Amino acid sequence: MNYVSAENLTKSYGIKVLFENISFHINEGDKIAIVAKNGSGKSTLLKILMGKEIADSGNVMINKDIQVVLFDQEIDFDPQLSIEEFMMTLNSPPIIALKKYHQSLLSNNPDEMEKAIAEMEIQKAWDLENEMKQILSQLKITDLDLKMGTLSGGQIKRVALAKLLTETRAQHRHTLLIMDEPTNHLDVEMVEWLENYLSKAKITLLLVTHDRYFLDSVCDIIWEMEDKNLYFHNGSYATYLENKMIREDNLNSTIDKAQNLYRKELEWMRRQPKARTTKSKSRIDAFYDTEKVAKTDTRKDSLELDFEMKRLGNKILELKDINKRFGNNVLLKDFSYSFQRGEKVGIVGKNGAGKSTLLNIIQGFEPKDSGEIETGETIKFGYFAQKGLQYKEDERVIDFIKEIGENFPLANGKTISASQFLRLFLFDDQSQYSPISKLSGGEKRRLHLMYVLYQNPNFLIFDEPTNDLDLPTLTVLENFLQNFQGSLIIVSHDRYFMDRIVDHVLAFEGEGRIRDFVGNFSEYRDANKNQEQRTKNQDAVATPIAEKEEKPTTNSQPIATKKKLSFKEQRELETIEKEIPELEEKRKKILDELNNESEYEKILKLSSELELLSGKLEEHELRWLELQEKLN
Template sequence: MHYVTVEGLTKSYGEAPLFEDISFHIEEGDKIALVALNGTGKSTLLRILCGKEVPDAGKVWIHKDVTVVMLEQNHGFDLKKSVLENIFDHSHPILNAIREYELLTDEGAEPDPDALTAAIAKMDEMGAWHFDSKVKQILGKLNIHHLDQEIGTLSGGQQKRVALAKVLIDIGFEHKHTLLIMDEPTNHLDVSMIEWLENYLDQENVTLLLVTHDRYFLDSVCNEIMELDNRQLYIYKGNYENYLEKKAAREESEKASVEKARNTYRKELEWMRKQPKARTTKSKSRQDAFYEVKERATARLESQQLELNVKMSRLGGKIIELKKVYKAYGEKVILKGFDYTFKKGERIGVVGKNGAGKSTFLNILMGHEQADSGKVNVGDTIIFGNYSQEGLKIKEDMRVIEFVKNIAENFPLADGSKVSAAQFLQLFLFPPEKQYTYISRLSGGEKRRLHLLSILFRNPNFLVLDEPTNDLDLPTLSILEDFLLTYQGCILIVSHDRYFMDKLVDHLFVFEGEGEVRDYPGNYTQYREWEKDQEKPEPKKEERPVETPAAAPQAAAEPKKKMSFKEKREMELLEKDMEALEAEKKQLDEQLASGSLSYEQLQAAAQRIGVVMEQLDEKGLRWLELSEMA
C-alpha cells in the first residue's frame, strides 16, 4: 500500500533554504532513517509530514487510511496531569477501561475490591486484555511505574520514556495503517531498553521514518536511508555501511563534475570578456549557458578532512588515583571501597542502568562532589575537559565565532603550527556563513556541537564525556570519533551508544548496583556477550558431558578474568568466616572430647559440628575459586 508521496517540497527560514524541491515516496513496511547535519531541516521535514508545519512550496499526500503518529523532542505534556492521563489522553471505551484498570493495579496502590471487580468486568466486556498485556509490556520494559505521579515531577529522561510509551501504545491501538515518525527515540534509554525497542519495532508490522544517531539501532531497524545534504535529498537502499560507500561514490562523482565545470568556466569566462556589448541571439544563449556553468563551477564541496595532530597539554607521571572511595545517598550506595589508578592514554567506558551512579562517579573524579570517605588524588598536570548533559552555558547571546575566539584565537598542533578558530569551526561543520549566526538561533543539535567543540578547543588532557552522542548528528559523530581516535590523553565516556563505545574504549567500568563496579577488559559488545553467557543456566551436575577433561585445555587457554571489587570483598569475608568457623569447630571438638556434656548437649554439639564442617567445605571451595582468579 502506498502511504506517502512528497513532491517538490521547499522550506526556508529567513533567507536560508533548508531544502529545495525534494521528492520521495513511503510505502507500507518501509523502515527509513533520515540523516542530515543538525540545523539542516530534519525535524522540520518530520513536522511537515505530521501537518504541524506548512511548506513554502510543494505537496504532501498521505493516504486517507493512514494515521501518522510522531515522537517529538518536545513532548507537549500537561505537566499537572498524571503519567497515566498523559499516556491515555484521548477518550475511547477500550482506552478508558484500561486506564481505570491500570490505575487500580498500579504499584503501591490499595485497590477498592468493588472498583477492581467492576474494572475487570469492563475489561472482559470490551475484550481489552490482549491490548492491556501489550501496554504492561511497554510500560515495564521502559521502567515506567507509579502511573498516578504528576508528569511535571519526572526528570527529562523519564518524560522521554513516557512519550515513547505513549507513541508505542498509540500505534498498537486501532490503527491498521500507521506511519510512525520518531525523532531520536534512543535518547535517555539505557542499552537494555534500546535492544528491546529494536526487537519490538522489528517484530511489529509498522511503517517507520526516524531520525537517530545510534548506528547499531539504525542498522537493526532500518532498510533505507534518506540523506538531506546541501538542500537536496538522496536515497540509499540498504544499511549504514552501504550508505557510507554510496555517499563516498556520489561525492567523488560530484567532485569530478565540479572540476569539469571549472575547466569549462575558465574558457567561457575568457570568451565573455572578449564579447562586444551588442548581443546577438547566438551570443545571448551562450551567455545564459555561461551563468549555469558558473553556478556549477562555484559549488562549494564541503571538506571534512581537516586532520588535527593535537598538541595536547602535557601529562605528568601521576594521573588520578582513587583509594577506598565510598559514596552513598541514604540507603542508595554508589561506590563501596572503589580503588583505581589511571594510566596515560586510557580509554574507559562507564556503563550501567540509569540511576546507578555513573554521573556521580564523574563528579567525584573531577571534584564537583565529595566522596563520603576515601581519597581522590588528581595529578598536578591534569586539565579536565567536561562535556556534561547540562549543555552550553553563555552569559549573553553572541555570534558563534565570537564565542570560540573568547576561548582562544588559535588551536596549537603538534608540529608547531596552529589552526584558527574559524578553521576549527569548519572542522566541526560550521561553514563561514554559520559562524556569524547568533548562538540563540542555532538548533538544539548545533548548540550541542558547539558545546563539544568549545571543550576540545581548550586543549584538555583528560576528557570526561557524559552522553556525548545525544542529539549529535551522524556526520558530527564521525568527526568526533576520528578526533578521539588520535587523541593522546585519557578519555572517560558515559554513553548508551554501543557503536561509539565499541570504536573508542579499551575497557569498561560496569556499575552493577549496590556500590559494586566491575572492571571489564573489553568493549561494550564483548561485555554484553559475556553478560548473556553469565545469564545462561548452568547444566546440572548429572547432565554434564563425560568428556570434561577435553574442555579443560580450552578453559585453561582463556585469559583469566580480573577480580571485581565485589569478588575481592567476598574473598575477604570468606576468610573471616572460615577463621570463625575453624575456631568454633575447635571449641566443639574440645567439648565433645571433655566427656562433661549431657546427652542433649552432646547431640546438639554433634549436629552443630556437622553443619560447621559442611559450611567450611562450601566456603573453602568458593575461596579456592576466587584465589585462582586473584
C-alpha cells in the same frame, strides 16, 4: 499501499534554505532512517509531515486511511497528572473503551457496564492495559502513581515513548510511526529491547537516530539530507556510506570536466563584443551553466585537529577505596582504579547506577563519602556534560568562544583563529554571529563539544556525548578521539561509538560493584551473555535426577526441537500450550455470560473474573513467546 507522497517540498528560515524541491514516497511496511548533519532540516521535515510546520512550496499528500503518530524531542504534559493518567489521555478508540470500562466499575449502573463491556469487546481492548504496563516495565517505569511533574527529563522521555508505542498498538487504522532520536535517555538494555520490538513489529516507520547499530537493525532504507537535496539508499549504513562516496567521486569528476570547459569558454566570452548577437545567446547561457558547476565547492569542513596538548606527567589519576551512597542506595563501594596515559575507558550501566556521580567525584563537583583521589599536577580536564551549555541568553556564538581565547594552538606551532575553529565545527559566518539561543538542540550540543575541545584539555570526560549529535559530526569525533593522545573517560549508551573508541570497560553492575573488563563494549556484552548461559546450563545440570527422569505429559512438539530448553522449561512450555486454549475458552464463556447478564452484582463479579483471566492469559502468552525464542 501508499501512505505519504511529497512533491517539490521547499523550506527556508530567513535566508537559510533547509531543503529545495525534494520529493519522496512512503509505502506500507517501509522502515526508513533519515541521516543528515544538524540544521539540515530533519526535524522540520518530520513536523511538516505531522502538519505542525508548513512548507514554503510543494505538496504533501497523506492517505486518508492512515494515522500519523510522532515521538518528538519536545513533550507536552500536565505536571499534575500521574503517569497512569498521562497514559490514559490517548484518544484511540481502545483506550477510550478501557477508560469507560473503569468508570463503569465505579458506577452503580448495570446499563453503563453492559455498554462498556460490549465496547471493550468491539475494540479488542481487554489485553491493552496489561500490554501498556508491560511496555512501561520494559522502560523501567513501575510506579504509575508518580506525578509527571516529579519525573526527571529521562523518565519523561521514557513515559512518552511508552505512550507512543501503546498508541501505535491501540490503533486499528494503518499507522505511520515517526520517531525523532528515540534512544536518547535509554540504557543499553532498553535500547536493545526497543530495537527488537521495532524490528519485529509490522509497522511503517520514519526514524531519526544517531545509533548506527539501532539503525541497521531496524531500518532497511536510508534517506540522506545534504546540500538542500534528498538522496535515497536501500540497505545498511555501510551501503549508504559507500553510495555517498561514489556520488561524491562522480560529482568531483563532473566538476573537473566543467572547470576545463569553463576556462576555454571564459576566453571566448572575453573576446565577444558588448553587443552580442542572438546567434551566440545559447552558447552564453551554456557558459553560465558551466560556470555554476565549475565553481561548486565540494570541500567538506571537518574536525581534523592536531592540537598542541599539554604534556601529561607520570601521575594521571588514581582512585583509592572510593565509597558513595545516597540513603540505602550504594553507588560506589571500595572502588579503586589508576588511570594511565592514553587510556580510553568506557563506563556502562543502568540509569541511576552512579556513572555520572563517579565523573562528578573525580572532578570535585560532588563529595565522596570516603576514600582518596590523587590527580596529577599537569592534568587539565575537559568535561562534556549532559546538562549542556551555560550561556547568556543574547550571547553570540563567536563571542562565547573568544572568552576562552582568540586563537587555538596546533601541534605544528601554528594557530587558528576562533572563527576558523568554528568553521571546522560546521558553523558558517552567519551562524557565528547568531545568538546561541537561536541554535537548534543539536547545534548547541555541537557548540558545547567545540567549547570543551577549544580549552585544549589532556584528560577528556564525556557524559553521553552522542545524544543529539548528528552522524557526520559523530564520525569525525570518533576519528579525532581515536588519535587523541590524552586520557579519556566516556559514559555512553551508544554501542557503535563505544566499540570504536574504548579499549576497556568499567561496568556498574549494581550495589556499588564495578567490573573492570578488558575489551570493547560488544565484547563485554558477549562475555556477559556467555556467563548467563553458563549459569543456566549449570542450573539445568543441578536439577534433581528423579525430576529429570519424569516423562512429559504431552507430545505437542517433537523433543528434538526443545534441545535448548532445560527439562523444567520443556515441562513449562507443554503446560502453557495446554492451558492457553483452556483459558481462551473460559474467557469466551465469561464474555457470553456478560452479554446475557442484567443483574449488576453478577456483572461486577464476572467483570472481575474476566480481568483476572485476561491477565493470566497475557502472562502465559508472553512466557510462551520467551520460551519459543530460545528454541529459534
